Amino acid sequence: MAEYSAWQLLKHAFTGNTGWKEAWRKPEPKPAYEVVIVGGGGHGLSTAYYLAKEFGIRNVAVVDKGVLGQGNVGRNTQAIRSNYLLPENQHFYELSMDLWEGLSQELNYNVMFSQRGVLNIAHHPAQLDQFARRGNAMRLNGIDAELYTRADVARALPGIDMSPTARFPIHGGFMQKSAGVARHDAVAWGYARAADRLGVDLIENAEVLEFIKDGDRVAGVRTTRGEIRASKVAVAVAGSTSEVMRRAGIDRLPIESHVLQAFVTESLKPVIHTVATYGGGHLYFSQTDKGSILFGGDIDGYNSWAQRGNLPVVEDVMAEMVTLFPGLARVRLLRSWGGIMDMSMDGSPIITAGPLPGMYLNTGWCYGGFKAIPGSGLCFAHTIAKDEPHRLSAPFTLDRFQRAYAIDDKGQGPTPKWH
């Protein structure tokens, strides 16, 4: 019987809510596991879950330097979409879309997945042509996409400035209706609990200090909670990738760490019904179920390991938000925060065996990692279990740069601050 259900709620209500099991155990680390995953965020936890569920590898530990889900999985703006131009990206992100649709049932945990659509707004005819090209590319690969007229945009986003005298007047838009949002914390907690119930040990407050090696081969990790040996060690630590990999002796990777800020306002009545992006600058926004408007823009633009941003970007993002929604100018900002992004050289992720024997690496999510948590976990688990890439993540191995097969959806070249 499902652990969380209406019936269970009722039963526990009558017994004073004293019988709930904790969401996951707090086990002491065992001396050895089959697989150790470094990083207890969305990607690490989903990888652990799919290793246990799809590949029958349950002797798994996830180690994190802090508590679970406190990094980027708890800091993002929750958008889920697969509206990419290149077929490699389309197929890979569409795998996640398929998994998102059944995720609450699969994990028996309400991740509040809501397919409210993602609307990219176009501000001039050339931009709309670009969107038509991208939409057609998606439809060729079986993903839904619609071109929106000015009237469609006005209907989808009441309150938006449709005036012809706007700084960048709205010309149309591009909608993926199957896209949407999910509650980010619930995704981490849901995967954590589901993995725990399958026997995965989630070990918090265990920072990796060093990788243990048998000759060339990585054979475990030395953590602040002791030594843990494993025949396979997987790393999924987002913005901290370069620093963690340095502890394994890998000094150079196609990654730069940059800070991305996000913002949330006080709660309002429903005014924004989709996720949407501004095409005159760089801004994306949605309204949470609690009523807050959740939005963000560009990364700060220079390498940063500080989990906080600087004011020029704050001003820029606010200006863009008010340009689109003059009526929201007086709404108060509740919080802003920053997260460290693992910006890759082509804007696409890296899911790979290596770079050392016995090691597996999942990184390079730029600022789009949240949407890919289910598919990334499944593909990474496949790579770890079978020592070969999943069909859909095969284009995303680390050696693609050497092979000159960069997957550059935006066509920006190897300049991480532009992806």
Next chain:
Amino acid sequence: MRIPCPFCGLRDGVEFSYQGDANRTRPDPVSVDQTVWNDHVFNRVNTRGVHREFWLHNHGCRAHLVVERNTVTHEIVSVALARQFVLERKP
């Protein structure tokens, strides 16, 4: 963040644009070694701490600078002219 420009003095960070990692050295242009070029174009050390990087004072004197900046605290450790830095680096 404010950067002390050698010509203009202490100026607001928005006047400058970031031009990336200054630790990279361009391989010999006649080299056809794929591994060397791949490493130069794509790989970075991605320092956590004091990082040497190029900045352009594009809304000021337009000088190219090499700034040493702490990537955790954004403290500026040193600023030099890029030309001087590159000439001194040459063997």
